[in-house]
Amino acid sequence: MRTVLGLAAALAFGGGAAAQVPVKPDVPSILVWSPQQQADWYRSIESVYKVETVARGDKVRPLPRAARQVAPTWTHAGKSWTVRDYMDAHRVSGVLVLKDGQIVLEEYGLGRGPDDRWTSFSVAKSVTSTLAGAAIRDGKITSLASPVTDYIPELKGSGYDGVTVRQLLMMSSGVKWNEDYADPNSDVARSVSLPIEPGKNPLVTYMARLPRAHEPGTLFNYNTGETDLVGILVSRATGKSLAAYASEKIWRPYGMERDAIWMVDPAGHERGGCCMSITLRDYGRIGQFMLDGGMxxxxxxxxxxxxxxxxxxxxxxxxxPPGYGYFWWMRPQGGYEARGIFGQGILIVPEEKLVVVVNSAWPTAVGQELGAARLALYEAIRAAAK
Structure with missing residues (x-):
């Protein structure tokens, strides 16, 4: 896997500490919370950071429990595993499996229950790209071929001249960007620590200063700043906050069970690239919404x-391999994923009408063994659910 997706860069999947606005004094960076802080605050992020609410509607879409429940067992790293073994070993707060729109497995851990939300980290990116699609359907964004500068005119005359909405969603703007979170002079570190100027969004101001490194649309380069930029673009195009638009297009009509919350940046804008908090079943409903073709x-x-x-x-x-979609990760094993650090994920396998949600509080943001163990879980669930 590319260096940009290694540990240092992957820390930026959740954004730097300065990208969050604390409401609790003396809070350490979300990237270095203790195990107890993770268990407590991942499910109550609104007690730590400023947020906006994604309101649910009056009706709840049922997720009936299937007559046949699954109980996968598998072997990994020389050991036999059950779902509970995996959850206990990897600090997992929830596993949900939907088959044909019905619950075939639902387990909780770390003191979490069905009504408790859990932070998404970069799973939010996939929601943001979906809202961009809704804005196209609504005619608020003319098309994927529309220039980004049509919606964020402050970027005119910058490396974003000629870059399209589609190229942003592919993370292929061609604009030079350093995603090395371990480097204090990297773009991902500097872009979240700028002073707030009246009437200006600091992220937009920063991105407008970046030069072009490649022809737009030719090279994937993981860029957290641009995922937040897409969130700003959607808000500008629709004239609504991301939270309000997510409520209007997904949470209310699809029947989410509980309000979600969305962390805001220092300018008061929801972060397009990070940090929604959602119940386990509502994560599952996001996956089912995609399986339902966005209906x-x-x-x-x-x-x-x-x-x-x-x-x-x-x-x-x-x-x-095998490539990247619009803020969705493709899987060589089949299907696609929304992913977030510290073990957040929604796996969707359309051919199997399968949705798998895993929420965790891993001890590190990413890790080769952590990823391998989760892959083994996914494949065992797929086999059991057939």
């Missing part, structure tokens, strides 16, 4: 074919 209450929320296009490889060069 909510019988109405199309997304453009025709969007869920297929967004979740199949759109760019290959520079991306982990």
């Amino acid at each position: 909510a209450d019988g109405t199309a929320v997304l453009p025709d074919g969007w869920t297929t296009e967004a979740t199949t490889p759109q760019i290959v060069k520079g991306a982990p």
Whole structure:
């Protein structure tokens, strides 16, 4: 896997500490919370940071429990495993499996219950790209081919001249960007520690200063700043906050069970690249919404074919095989994922009508063995659910 997806860079999947706005004094960086702080605060992030609410509607979409429940067992790293073994060993707060829209497995840990939310880290990126699709369906964004500068004019005359919405969603703007979180002079570190100027978004101001390194659309380069930029673009295009638009297009019509919350940046804008807090079943409903082709209450929320296009490889060069979609990760084993550090994920396998949600509080943001163990869990669940 590319260096940009290594540990140092992957820390930026959740953004730097300065990208959050604390409401609790003397809070350490979210990236270095103790195990107890993770267990307590991942499920009550609103007690730590400023947030906006993604309001649910009056109706809840049922997730019936299937007559046949699954109890996978598997062997990994020379040991036999059950789902509970995996959860205990890897600090997992929830595992949910939907097959044909029904619950076939639901387990909780770390003191979490069905009504408790859990922070998403970069799983939020996939929600943001879905809201971009909704804005296209609504005619607020003209098309994927629209120039980014049509919606964020402060970027005119910068490296973003000629960059399209689609190229942003592919993480292939061609703009020079250093995602090395371990480097205090990297873009990902500097872009979240700028002073707030009245009437200006500091992230937009920073991104406008960046030079072009490649022709747009030719090379994947993981760029946390641009995922937040897409969130700003969607808000500008729709004239609504991301939280309000997510409520209007997904949470209310699809029947989410509980309000979600979305962390805001120092400018008061929801972070397009990070940090929604959602219940386990509502994470599952996000996956089911994608399986349903972006339909909510019988109405199309997304453009025709969007869920297929967004979740199949759109760019290959520079991306982990088999490629990258619109803020969705493709899997060599089949299906696609929304991913976040410290063990957050939604796996969707359309051919199997399967959704798997895992929320965790891993001891490190990423890790080769952690990833391998989760892959073994995924494959055991897939086998059991067939």
